[in-house]
Amino acid sequence: MEKYTNHTSVAALMNRSNVDTDQIIAKQFLKKVERTGFGQHLFHDWRFNEDGTPNAEFELNNPKFDGAKVLVVGDNFGCGSSREHAPWAIEDYGFNTIISTSFADIFYNNCFKNGILPIVVDADTLKALMSEISANQGVEFSIDLDKQKVSTPGGISVSFDIDGFRKHNLANGLDDIGLTLAHTDRIDSFEAKHKETFPWLWVS
């Protein structure tokens, strides 16, 4: 996983709420056995016309948003299925930061496994960020993970919360399986005790 570094990038606006993982990556693309190559299918049903040409109406097809790394979206982003194909598609398309008022639980977790920073802001802040993008399409937002801050040329400067462990892993591009395996002795002793208390769990 790549390390997440502070950056200043184009912020794309998608003012839609309850965007579900079926929209982010449609089921017909879930059959691959690889982790890569999902970006081309991101938001497929919205992004493309029946004949496969780009839908000019769709927000992210706005050329002003080309190269955007920051995605600003409505409430409850990523609800629905647990498919990690959703963050794989978002990351592969080029985003590494998503800003909303709320994220669905599993999706939020999945982001951190894929170098994506989901930032939660309050409703007024989100509205202000969205207005700034609408008024100045192509505007670049600065994301500072160290200081936990989003700032904009329009003068918005807002802090965000992030769990310290997740921040550390994101900033260092760490594989958290390795971190857990470092506690194998603890897991072994827990398991031995667990087996003694609940022996039926191991009987099949």
Add this chain to the structure above:
Amino acid sequence: MAKTMYEKIWDAHFVHQEEGQAPLMYVDRHLMHEVTSPQAFEGLKIANRPIRNNHSILATLDHCVPTKLADRLNLPDPIGAKQVQTMMDNCQEHGLILYDMKSKNNGIIHVVVPEHGFVHPGMTTVCGDSHTATHGAFGALAFGIGTSEVEHVMATQCLPQLKSKTMLVKVDGKLSKFSTAKDIALAVIGKIGTAGGNGYVIEYAGEAIEALSMQGRMTLCNMAIESGARAGLVAPDQKTIDFLEGKEFAPKGDYWDRAVTYWKSLPSDEGSKFDSVIEFRAEDIAPQVTWGTSPEQVVPVDQYVPAPGDFENEGKAIACKSALDYMGLEPGTKMTDIEVDFVFLGSCTNSRIEDFRAAAAVAKGTKVPSRVTAIAVPGSYLVKAQAEQEGLDKIFTDAGWEWREPGCSMCLAMNGDQLKPGERCASTSNRNFEGRQGKGGRTHLVSPAMAAATAGAGRFVDIRQLDNS
């Protein structure tokens, strides 16, 4: 101190917390299907890590598998076929139990796991599938995870987990005979919204929940995720114990008695505190139908399609407008005036034997109009066999339904069963998202009995009006 059931399960699985890191939670059971696991096996292979406890895993093939017999024998989609083969190869390589398509135990993961008693009260259970919440019906802490976490659990039998908040959804009173667990689930989501449960584990309790069968509790917990909750829980009781007794993976002999004693200690203590409490009266819960593209966009069947102006919240008003556009509905339309093209009875929410009995009781003697396609898709081969033994298949086929092989089918439409653009479907599944059942398809979520009534009439029906008893 008085503890909730969630806190008891959490405490019993807490392994360790390193300073500055998330607590590690031990995982007892790991369920798998073909869609969310291949990349996890690949990750293990690349890192040269073994599976820590392959006995904790039970796998099935359900999402990609066709429900037409001829297609099952020769999978028409080469990419889906590769995914199925990859699952079979991975399970063989690692010695995992797999209910493949030829197994008499094959079916939807959340249907087959309870059939074999693989998940017990008090267990932590995960699966790369959001509807893992189903197993909360047994008083197990069960939730969906992403593929990276599937790999994490295979390698370590643990997950770094932040503790959730707790919500008590209390449903007292008695449900009318026309309302079901599905209607409770939809009514709760209608009230708290699809983000209302974010950050919470929900415990469902109260007289009406205690009165539900195990299958009803599975339906209810299955949809906890649609309210945004991490998991749903119902306290184990005598019904839970009776359901599990004698099942293949249930504790045996002395262990059975010890397990039952433990299970009885799990319910939330008197006086335990929840972070949030929401109360319902069961009598107020009428048969529900969704009208929009989110499970929270739901009304009782005798109501009308709302207008954007009916919502005070601006976001919900916008969502209403876009849902009406997508669904092709006018505000003020009576729900029972809406005609359907398709009826789907199935999915991990509603494909257990009781669901088929309830639907068959309504379908008996009806005739599906020729313009409507109705399919009944059992959740497993065991459900299918039981239904056939009871003659339910005959009731459905006589009424003009198609009787299919088990699988996820049209719940997520990645197996050949899907709607065409513009088609409208009454569905017993769990998500009415745009395109969920096929691009441009329009989904209305209902209970099995409502689905059967809708199939017979070709439009939504208030099943309370059908009562002649």
